[in-house]
Each structure stands twice: as structure tokens, then as C-alpha cells.
Amino acid sequence: xxxxxxxxxxxxxxxxxxxxxxxxxxxxxxxxxxxxxxxxxxxxxxxxxxxxxxxxxxxxxxxxxxxxxxxxxxxxxxxxxxxxxxxxxxxxxxxxxxxxxxxxxxxxxxxxxxxxxxxxxxxxxxxxxxxxxxxxxxxxxxxxxxxxxxxxxxxxx
Numbered sequence: 723x724x725x726x727x728x729x730x731x732x733x734x735x736x737x738x739x740x741x742x743x744x745x746x747x748x749x750x751x752x753x754x755x756x757x758x759x760x761x762x763x764x765x766x767x768x769x770x771x772x773x774x775x776x777x778x779x780x781x782x783x784x785x786x787x788x789x790x791x792x793x794x795x796x797x798x799x800x801x802x803x804x805x806x807x808x809x810x811x812x813x814x815x816x817x818x819x820x821x822x823x824x825x826x827x828x829x830x831x832x833x834x835x836x837x838x839x840x841x842x843x844x845x846x847x848x849x850x851x852x853x854x855x856x857x858x859x860x861x862x863x864x865x866x867x868x869x870x871x872x873x874x875x876x877x878x879x
Contacts (some may be wrong), residue, residue: 742818755859850867
């Protein structure tokens with residue numbers, strides 16, 4: 723029996739063994755933040771790859787959220803106002819964290835504890851807020867979520 727896929731508008735990447743889902747409205751910088759994280763992780767010597775950009779299919783499987791991509795966008799990421807780039811990618815991975823890109827006006831100074839992103843039939847993920855336009859997103863993720871480092875530390879600054 724095939725699991726039901728839920729389509730999320732976002733960008734999913736994997737760094738080391740950890741899957742990250744960037745979410746936010748169109749034009750909020752999801753792809754740019756994902757590219758910055760991929761680049762910083764590679765510079766730090768960690769494995770880093772795109773799962774999907776723009777369309778991320780999520781399914782629940784064995785108490786995990788799995789992200790996959792449509793075959794037509796494999797390895798492609800849109801750089802707004804610049805074009806489509808081809809980057810290293812993998813077909814699927816477990817997601818560990820959702821990152822909501824926010825503006826100063828959209829969120830409190832300190833977010834609530836244990837915030838989660840509802841993924842419909844796929845379940846939910848822990849949610850972290852990240853200010854749009856952050857210059858070193860991977861350094862912030864590493865500082866605030868050290869459990870994501872796993873066996874592949876990705877702190878780069």
C-alpha cells in the first residue's frame with residue numbers, strides 16, 4: 723500500500739544526517755537560505771544536498787517524516803531573479819526540523835517553546851523561526867539546535 727503524500731511549498735535539504743525544511747511564503751528566501759546552509763556545510767566538510775525546492779512531498783513512515791521530490795525538479799533550485807541552478811541532490815531523506823522564515827513584524831522577539839509545524843497527514847515537525855535575510859543561517863541553527871549536529875558538526879563560524 724502506498725503512503726499518502728502531502729505537498730508542502732518549501733525547500734528541503736539534508737546536512738550530515740539531518741533533514742531541514744525551509745518554509746514561508748513565496749519570495750521569503752527559502753531557496754537562498756537553503757543554498758547558504760548547503761554551502762556553509764560543504765565548506766565545513768559535512769555532507770550537504772538538496773532534496774527538493776518549491777515542491778516537497780512529505781509522508782509519515784515509522785514515526786518519521788520523509789521528504790521526497792518530484793522527479794521533474796531533481797537537483798534544481800530557483801534563485802529568484804537570477805535563474806535555475808543545478809546542485810547536488812538526493813531523492814529522499816528524513817526531516818528533523820522545519821524552519822519558518824519570518825520578518826521582524828511577523829514574530830515575537832522570543833518564540834514559544836516546543837513550536838511545531840503541522841504537516842497534515844504526514845504529522846508535524848519541530849519548528850524554529852529564522853529571520854529572513856540572515857547572513858549565516860547554519861551558524862544560527864547550530865547554536866540554537868545543537869542536537870542537529872549529530873556525528874557531522876555543521877557549525878561553520
